[in-house]
Amino acid sequence: MSSEQKALSGAEEARWREAPWQLIPEEPRPPHLNMALDEVLTERVARGERPPTLRVWGWSGPCVVLGRFQSVKNEVNEAAAAEHGVEIVRRISGGGAMFIEPRGAITWSLYAPKSLVEGMSFSESYRFFDAWVVDALRDLGVDAWYEPLNDITSSGGKIGGAAQARRGAAVLHHTTMAYDMNMPLMLDVLRIGREKLSDKGVASADKRVGPIRQQTEMLRQDVIAHMVSSFRDRFGLVDDRLLPEELAEAERRVAERFSRRDWTHYLP
Amino acid sequence: MGQRGEFKTPGGKLVAVEFDVTDGVLRDVVVTGDFFLYPEEALPMLARGLEGSPASLSEPEFATRVAREIEPGVELLGTSPEGIAVAVMRALQARPEAGGGR
Numbered sequence: 001m002s003s004e005q006k007a008l009s010g011a012e013e014a015r016w017r018e019a020p021w022q023l024i025p026e027e028p029r030p031p032h033l034n035m036a037l038d039e040v041l042t043e044r045v046a047r048g049e050r051p052p053t054l055r056v057w058g059w060s061g062p063c064v065v066l067g068r069f070q071s072v073k074n075e076v077n078e079a080a081a082a083e084h085g086v087e088i089v090r091r092i093s094g095g096g097a098m099f100i101e102p103r104g105a106i107t108w109s110l111y112a113p114k115s116l117v118e119g120m121s122f123s124e125s126y127r128f129f130d131a132w133v134v135d136a137l138r139d140l141g142v143d144a145w146y147e148p149l150n151d152i153t154s155s156g157g158k159i160g161g162a163a164q165a166r167r168g169a170a171v172l173h174h175t176t177m178a179y180d181m182n183m184p185l186m187l188d189v190l191r192i193g194r195e196k197l198s199d200k201g202v203a204s205a206d207k208r209v210g211p212i213r214q215q216t217e218m219l220r221q222d223v224i225a226h227m228v229s230s231f232r233d234r235f236g237l238v239d240d241r242l243l244p245e246e247l248a249e250a251e252r253r254v255a256e257r258f259s260r261r262d263w264t265h266y267l268p
Numbered sequence: 269m270g271q272r273g274e275f276k277t278p279g280g281k282l283v284a285v286e287f288d289v290t291d292g293v294l295r296d297v298v299v300t301g302d303f304f305l306y307p308e309e310a311l312p313m314l315a316r317g318l319e320g321s322p323a324s325l326s327e328p329e330f331a332t333r334v335a336r337e338i339e340p341g342v343e344l345l346g347t348s349p350e351g352i353a354v355a356v357m358r359a360l361q362a363r364p365e366a367g368g369g370r
Contacts, residue, residue, distance in 0.1 A: 068308050071300040074284060094345075096281075096302035122304070122345050149280065149304075149346055166306055195274040196282050267300050 007138075007146060008131035013234055016132070019116060021231070022240035024055040026224065028102065031063035031089040032258045036250040037242070038109055038165075038172055039092050044246065045111040046168035052116070053240065054231060056224055057107035059100055063087040064189060065176070067095040067163065071267045080188045090264045091174075095150060095163035098176045099186040106160075106212070106224055108133075109174040117171060122164070126150050129173040130162055136230040140223065142215045152177060157210025178211040179220045273359030274301075281346025285315075285355040289323045299352060304345035313337050314344075314352060323360055327353045 008016075029037070034057055044050035063086055064076050072078065075097040076088055086099075100107070110129055117125040127146045134152060137144040137159070147153045150162045152175070160177030186209075212223060231237050257263045270288040277283075283301040287294045297315040305311060317333035325333070331353035338344065 067302050069300055069305060069311060070302055071284065071286075071298075074300065092308065094302065094304035094308070122306075122343060163304070165308065193274065195276050267298065 006131075007134040008128075008234075012128060012131070015116060016235040019052040019112065019235070021235055021237045022051050022053045023228065023232075023237050024053060024240055024242050025228075026056040026058040027242075028058040028060040030060050030254075031065070031087050031100070032254045033250055034059070034107075035065075035089050035091050036253040036258045037246070038174060039167070039253065040246055040250045041109070041111045042165065042167045042170050042172040045113065046170035048169075050111070050246075052113060053109075053111045054228075054237065055109045055111070056228065057105075057109065059102040059105065059107075061085070061087060062099075062101045063089050065098040065100060066090045066264070067097060068092060068165075069094050069267065070097060072265050073268060074193075075191055077189055077191060084185060084189065086189050088264055089258065090266075091163070093163035093165040093172065093174065095161060097190060098161070099181075099190050100176065101180075101182060101185075103220060104178065104180040104182065104211070105176055106179050106220065106227075107174065107176040108227070109172060112171050112173070114166065114169050114171050123149055125171070125173070126162055126164065129164075130175060132231055132234065133175065133177075133227060136227045137212065139230065140212075140216050140218060140226060142212055154210045154215065156214050157208035159210055159212060178209050179223060180213045181209050181211045183209065271359040271362055273355040273357065273362060275347075275351050275354040275358065277347050277351045280351070283347040283351050283355050285318070285352060285359050287318065287356075287359065289360070292323055294318050294321050294323060294356075301347060303347040304343075306343040306345075310339070310342045313339060313342065318352075318356060327357050330356045 066075055081088055130146050130152055134144050134146055144152055144154045144159055152159045160175055162175040165172045272286045274284045281303040283303055285299055287297040297318040299314040317337035321333055331349040334349035334352050
């Protein structure tokens with residue numbers, strides 16, 4: 001694929017531009033709260049109480065984010081996680097486990113009306129939602145592309161993965177990308193079996209993570225700033241913030257569900 | 269949990285199936301993995317067709333039983349009834365795990 005060619009087509013860009021996008025900027029938040037916020041904000045957009053929104057995540061501490069359908073023991077070495085102070089949380093969407101360190105990960109969510117991806121298959125919608133980031137990374141000289149079903153990858157290895165959940169009239173698309181990766185710690189905490197690597201053409205270590213930092217000198221905050229300005233230039237983006245009632249509702253759900261063992265360990 | 273098998277669909281996602289075999293039938297079946305399923309609450313449907321099935325069934329028979337329980341409108345991405353059946357066959361071929369877990 002030529003570097004001139006955009007991952008997102010002109011026709012698709014027009015579709016994006018129709019929505020009045022708002023930005024919730026990065027702020028360090030506890031892992032469980034990040035999980036709850038995704039549910040609360042998706043529901044708000046579904047009910048028309050919030051315009052379509054891009055949220056850049058911040059993390060207050062390291063964690064493993066499990067996919068909705070993953071078993072804890074299959075994915076995490078819990079003793080190692082506890083030893084290193086790595087929290088175990090579970091998100092509302094499917095997909096695979098992510099190892100997160102606050103300065104190593106770039107995570108973002110889109111809360112959009114389903115109409116944005118009307119007529120697309122699930123697989124097409126993953127590509128559609130990630131395409132602007134693929135373009136933004138290519139602007140920075142990162143050789144990135146989308147790989148079905150839900151990966152952003154590069155010649156240097158996998159950069160990140162996306163997952164989606166749907167609530168009423170809204171779709172949540174969130175993506176975590178590796179900016180920098182403490183590989184020894186990741187391999188200590190995550191269990192990565194041979195079967196998972198069976199179609200990857202690699203013998204070991206997590207399907208070759210290819211953090212963004214391997215391909216650019218840019219600082220993490222500068223990569224994020226470029227992503228946001230690229231989104232703003234192409235689609236329009238109004239600065240916004242998390243409302244007190246949204247935060248309060250998310251905190252309530254953390255207490256009632258997301259921090260509870262019957263959520264995090266419901267598939268032990 | 270006695271028996272466990274995994275299967276990763278090439279270019280897709282991993283599914284793991286765990287169960288006990290009691291009196292020749294599958295019991296306490298749990299299906300997990302990094303696949304996608306909409307709506308999320310449909311997860312028990314993936315195990316329902318396997319629960320109580322004779323361990324002597326063939327791989328296509330397991331696949332048929334899994335598919336039968338997935339209600340219309342439910343979307344499974346990255347794995348399939350056939351993929352789940354492969355994981356079941358692998359679990360049946362594996363030795364029971366002592367003490368459960370790994």
